[in-house]
Amino acid sequence: MSATDRTATPVQGTDDAETPMLRIRDLAVTFRTDDGPVEAVRGIDLDVRRGEVLALVGESGSGKSVTAMAVLSLLPATAKRTGSIELDSRELTSLTEAELNGVRGKEISMVFQEPMTALNPSMRIGDQIAEALLNHGVGTKQEAARRAVELLARVGIPEPERRAAGYAHEMSGGQRQRVVIAIALACEPKLIIADEPTTALDVTVQAEILDLIRELAHSSGTSFLLVTHNMGVVADIADRVAVMYRGEMVEHGTAMQVLREPNADYTKRLLDAVPRLPEGGETVPPAGEPDSTGPGGVALPVPVLSLRESSVTYRKAGKSFTALDQVSIDIAAGEILGLVGESGSGKSTLGKVALGLAPTSGGELRLFGEKLGRGGLRGRAERRLRGRVGAIFQDPGSSLDPRTTVGEAIAEPLVVHRAVRPMSGRDRAARVRELLEAVELPASYASRFPHELSGGQRQRIGLARAIALEPELIIADEPTSALDVSVQAAVLRVLRELQERMDFACLFISHDLAVVHEFSHRVAVMHEGRIVELGATDDVLLRPQHPYSQRLLASVPVPDPVAQRERRVARLAARSAA
Structure with missing residues (x-):
């Protein structure tokens, strides 16, 4: 299956490919507060297969980020977690903190929403990537430094040697997010949990990051648990979608099923709330004119x-x-x-x-x-x-x-x-x-x-x-x-x-x-x-009319897997031709 066809059909493959790599059963998370216990997540069952992108969607407070953080035990001390979380049949909830540190970064990595808070502003970029390798005993300092440059090149950072010697504040938002992905990839993990990785990015940079995630999932078999509220991103990259509402799973299925034929009323409301640019040929009501007069109709030039x-x-x-x-x-x-x-x-x-x-x-x-x-x-x-x-x-x-x-x-x-x-x-x-x-x-x-x-x-x-x-x-x-x-x-x-x-x-x-x-x-x-x-x-x-404006519009994802695949193919073809 080509990278551009990932959202066209459900993931298919061998029996091994269909076996869940991450298996969550009856997950519940309760927070202790001054007003009593608050149940943030309850009864969550979720599977992530090898080499697939599973999108976890829902509005603020739905429990999607809590679910993602629970996988690596990154919840605050006030949280109580119950249920089962297995990675390749290994129960993660029973691991000690030392054992979990061996999993974090090596087998499961995280990509956070805001790269500036995830990166150390006082450390060189190459040293931060190398640190992820050295923490897990992968190679010598010299080997880790070389690997850091290779990873920067792999995620599309220009002049990787020079950038490895620089700092986070010297990079754009999109480049910093690529660095965070490079750190996540350092130890070749089985699963990357990406929590709103494109929210703060403009549409052109967002499209580049999504292309990168799609290529990584396709070429290396890395699985992604993608937490997002952007339905256009889901249509662009997800194989399957799980929808959460008030701590519960209300719908799950292929991206095609959930985005084009949703069953849950909440999913329908969520999709209805997505702002859309009118399609070609669609009639557009004229925008209201700004008021250009003051009191008594006097012109305000x-x-x-x-x-x-x-x-x-x-x-x-x-x-x-x-x-x-x-x-x-x-x-x-x-x-x-x-x-x-x-x-x-x-x-x-x-x-x-x-x-x-x-x-x-x-x-x-x-x-x-x-x-x-x-x-x-x-x-x-x-x-x-x-x-x-x-x-x-x-x-x-x-x-x-x-x-x-x-x-x-x-x-x-x-x-x-x-x-x-x-x-x-x-x-x-x-x-x-x-x-x-x-x-x-x-x-x-x-x-x-x-x-x-x-x-x-x-x-x-x-x-x-x-x-x-x-x-x-x-x-x-x-x-x-x-x-x-x-x-x-x-x-x-x-x-x-x-x-x-x-x-x-x-x-x-x-x-x-x-x-x-x-x-x-x-x-x-x-x-x-x-x-x-x-x-x-x-x-x-x-x-x-301007070529840059046209590129900007071509990069806007739409919440329809079929239409988005067509837009992506056209955008990539135009980029190749240029």
Whole structure:
């Protein structure tokens, strides 16, 4: 079976190939909490065969990551695990910690969602890969160093010798994820557990990582237990799919069966929540036009954000890198401009420029018609102007101070800009209650801490904080990339309703092109620090003109195994022809 046909049919082969390599029976995991025991997983039966990719899907809190972590006993001390987990008929639940350390990395490896937290920033890349070999007594230091370079080349890292001597911060997100996969492959394990390995990656890099996983499973017989909420990824790479809901398995089968003919109502709801780009020939309702008039119908010709020939250049060790290269762009009042592009394209840098977090090295920046930077507003006048701009960040967990309550986090802009909008403590508390209501959360959440909330709830807190000062412009940098599809849909609905009610403009930065299509009036495509295409959403995302935009669209996975296989074959053929 070719690598491109893996999702076309169920895995077939010899009796040995059909024998489960990983066998889980009646798995249950219960957490001890101050409020009593919480049963996170119960009654899970799961098999992973040799050389197959099994996708474990479900929304946040479904138990999929807990199930994956239970395999290698990576659960916290508050967890109690029962049931059976066998690897090639060897019971893992009865192993000592020392025996488990012999399994971890050698027979079963992990690939985590965020490679920067999985890599040691103070160690060279080659040393981290070699460490995985030396920990299991595989070869000498010199042999491990050579093997590290070979593994970097195997996972598609250019100039592997030079990269082996470098550090994680010198690599892109996609390259760092390849390094994590190289570490996972070091001891040639039987099984790799990949927990959301492509969530933080743009579509082109995601496609490359999926191609790599597919090739590894096909060529080396490595099995993958893939934990993900991205149904397009499942359609692209999975042989079989297991769907979890509230700690239980509600459906399992081949990718073809589960994605095209789901039986469980929950699976159907999950698939319905997946944002999709319209297919060719499908009629597309026109996007609502942004409001271009003020009170009394007076025209508002001045953009809320305007960049003219703006550049950002970073210098280090005598070398310079241009992150933003003479970019010119306007955002009108009430307009949502989607900004897309792969990692390193400059889209987040553009957002930082708008927020005043990245100084420009050339060009002009205007907010609400007022010039900022060289020869523009400074000090109190600039701070007053920036009070009209809100921000929503990618990771709702890291953007909230874990030591402050939800109410304090939401009130922070009101405190920082109290000179612009003076309020008493009582008024601020009332405003916090209003904002919680606006994002559909109970007022009682004001006394909670971020760790007591789910990812979707934390992102709603981020929305509430962003609109606290009733901004006229919001910079949203990947606001839903860390959320599963059902939570993402809920957060986007709240954001859309807030935008319609408050009529703020929005720079919506995202690598999810289907979400951008649903949410934006216009779209700008960035590549290597420049805007290569800009226009109406349907024109750019359904009828792209620039070759890079076309490649970007071709890399978007769709949650249909048949359609996705056709897209993948066409994409690989186009890449070979180029």
